[in-house]
Amino acid sequence: MQVYPAKQHFAKTAKNLNVPSGVIFVRGGETIIHPDSDTEYEFHQDSNFYYLSGVREPGFAAAYDIASDMAILFVNHVSADEAVWIGVPPSLDAYRVAHGFDQAHYTFDIENVLSALKPSTVYTLEYTNTEQLGASLAPAVDHRALIEPLHEARVFKDAFEIDVMRRANRISSDAHVTLMKETRQGMNEAEVRGRFVGLVLAQNSMYEAYGSIAARGRNAAVLHYTKNNQQLDSSEDMILVDAGATFENYASDITRTWPVGPTFSPLCRDIYQIVLDMQKQVIQACGPNKQWEDMHNLANRVAAQGLLKLGILRGPLDAILDNYVVGYFMPHGIGHLIGIDTHDVGGYPSGTQRVNKPGLRYLRARREMLPNMVFTVEPGLYFVDDMLNDAKNIKEVAQYIDFDKVAEYRCVGGVRIEDNIVITETGYDNLTVCPKEVDELESIRAVAYK
DSSP, X not given: OOOOOHHHXXXXXXXXXXXXXXXXXXEOOXXXXXXXXXXXOOOOXXXXXXXXXXXXXXXXXXXXXXXXXXXXXXEOOOOHHHHHHHOOOOOXXXXXXXXXXXXXXXXXXXXXXXXXXXXXOEEOOTTOOOXXXXXXXXXXXXXXXXXXXXXXXXXXXXXXXXXXXXXXXXXXXXXXXXXXXXXXXXXXXXXXXXXXXXXXXXXXXXXXXXXXXXXXXXXXXXXXXXXXXXXXXXTTOEEEEXXXXXXTTEEOOEEEEEESXXXXXXXXXXXXXXXXXXXXXXXXXXXXXXXXHHHHHHHHHHHHHHHHHHTSBOSOHHHHHHTTGGGGTXXXXXXXXXXXXXXXXXXXXXXXXXXXXXXXXXXXXXXXXXXXXXXXXXXXXXXXXXXXXXXXXXXXXXXXXXXXXHHHHGGGOEEEOBEEEEEOSSSEEEOOOOOOSHHXXXXXXXXXXX
């Protein structure tokens, strides 16, 4: 079994903190019970704690002594009575070895162990409960300094993390292909989502990375559609499936849009091809020392060129871009950082402001791309009634849109295509291995109707 690099993650965070001494202290999540019930909420570990420990169970804590480079795991003690219900846990030493710590103690020893280190400062997170540090360490607690260095450490993935995310992408990509092979007209969105969940759980994924989306036809115009309960009643529709598995608590985030029938309708094919062109050109442009915001702007340019050819947009290309017209068809950003969290931390470094313009205002990252960052690339085009109705009332936008053509394509609903890429020293590495070319998708879809 591969050892989780907890100590390396602590050391990386401490380097960003840039202090010669002190102790970093973090606590994991606790089991939460439904009100007036003895049923537990499904437990998901606190992401910052998981990054620094690799522990998925509730009730743990961890610390790192900066000066001595010593990582300490504090294990939740399970009584004999509790063990009857949840099983006998590993030993302290087994936990220590599995997660790469120097020492392991039970959580009831936190105050004694850390007090013996005599730290001048205990760096922790704003939301961390520090009662177990005791009165002697309370004056040394700093709740503010740790969060940004920790987030910045999480932005840059090590080889262990990239390997795990590659596995999450493989599991999810395979599940997406199986859905394409099995889904037929007349099924329900719920069956599609349920089949995905079953497939990834069977491959040792603990849970979905986020609430999966299975949106047919017009439902795909809702960016975070989660009802997943409508019939696939028209072969002319497409279905947008945005679904990703976690593996070892790291997320994947993949979207594919494909025809409900065996082939794309002409209108759906038109919009799909533009989005595919957007994604391919953006991915090809990704690499170190480039600005993520420029990738969004490139996607807008490719979209505008495609929509002009279809007659949905009209007028000079530069004027369309200067007035952010594409933002009414792609209201979200081109993508985001991904890691333990699907929308991972660090997208806006301290002092970086959002741009309050259509599309750009929802860009989840504004920073330079550097090696070992992992991004999603997820362009889309959508026919959202409320947004397009707003556009009609904005003269500098409306003049560039042919609303009769928009009405013709409204039935498409929306298209999104999403891959996960690692920025490398020379370019990028695409972790997602799921087909997306029109001929590939139609070849796979034909299998469902044999």
